Amino acid sequence: MVRESLECIPELTVPADFSLRWYRRGDERHWFGIHAVTDVQNQITRELFQREFGTDERLLTERQCYLLDAGGNPIGTGTAWFDDDFVGTRVGRVHWVAVVPEYQGRGLAKPLMTAVCRRLSELGHKRVYLSTSTARLRAIQLYLRFGFVPLIRNEVEAAVWQELLGAHSE
Numbered sequence: 738m739v740r741e742s743l744e745c746i747p748e749l750t751v752p753a754d755f756s757l758r759w760y761r762r763g764d765e766r767h768w769f770g771i772h773a774v775t776d777v778q779n780q781i782t783r784e785l786f787q788r789e790f791g792t793d794e795r796l797l798t799e800r801q802c803y804l805l806d807a808g809g810n811p812i813g814t815g816t817a818w819f820d821d822d823f824v825g826t827r828v829g830r831v832h833w834v835a836v837v838p839e840y841q842g843r844g845l846a847k848p849l850m851t852a853v854c855r856r857l858s859e860l861g862h863k864r865v866y867l868s869t870s871t872a873r874l875r876a877i878q879l880y881l882r883f884g885f886v887p888l889i890r891n892e893v894e895a896a897v898w899q900e901l902l903g904a905h906s907e
Contacts, residue, residue: 738877738885739866743829743858747883749847751804757852760801762794767803767811768833775835778870789833790816800856804836804849812837815849817856820866829862834876841875850883871901 751757765786772781779785790797804813813836821827831853836846857865867885869876887898 738869738880739864739888740854740883740885741864743854743862743865745884746851746854746858747847749844749851751845751848752843754807755845755848756805756809757848758803758805759799760794760797760803764797764801764803764811768801768814771811771814771835771837772833774837778872790818799860802849802852802856804845806840812840813845813849815846815853817853817860817862819860819862823866829857829860829865831857831865831867831880834867846876846879847882850879854883871897874901877901 765783768786769781769783772779790801800818801816802814803811804815806812813834815834816830816832818830818832819827820830823830831850834846834849834853836849854865866888867880869880871877887894887902889895889898
C-alpha cells in the first residue's frame with residue numbers, strides 16, 4: 738500500500754495511561770516479544786530483526802517507536818523505516834506495526850501510526866509505503882483510514898484488491 742504524500746496525517750494522541758518512546762539499546766527483546774505474540778504468519782526470530790533493521794542503533798533510535806502501557810511496558814511497536822530502491826527511488830516505509838492482542842481494539846495503533854508517519858516526514862520522506870497481508874483486514878482498515886491506497890501492479894493484484902475491498906464494504 739502507498740501514500741503519495743505525508744501531508745495531512747491524522748493527528749491522534751495516545752490515551753491517558755499510555756505513552757510512546759523511541760528505541761533504546763536492548764529494545765530488540767521487546768520487539769521480538771511483541772511480534773512473537775501478534776504475528777502467526779511469520780517466524781519471529783532475532784535474526785529476522787537484524788535482517789529487517791540491521792544493527793545501527795542510531796538508525797533504530799530515530800526510527801523505531803514503542804507504545805507503552807501505564808507501567809512503562811512495551812505493548813506495541815512500529816518503525817519509520819525506508820527502502821533505498823522502491824520502484825527505483827528512496828521511499829519511507831511504515832514497517833512491522835503491531836500491538837499485543839490484549840490491547841488490540843482500543844484504538845492504540847492509530848496514535849502509533851501517527852507517530853511513525855510524522856517521524857517519516859520529519860526525516861524528509863515525501864512518499865511512503867507499507868507491506869501487509871490480505872489476511873490482516875483490521876490492519877488494512879487502519880491503513881486505509883490513514884490515506885494509504887493499494888499498490889496495484891498487475892491484473893492479479895487488481896483482482897485481489899477488488900475482492901478484498903468489496904468484502905470490506907459489505
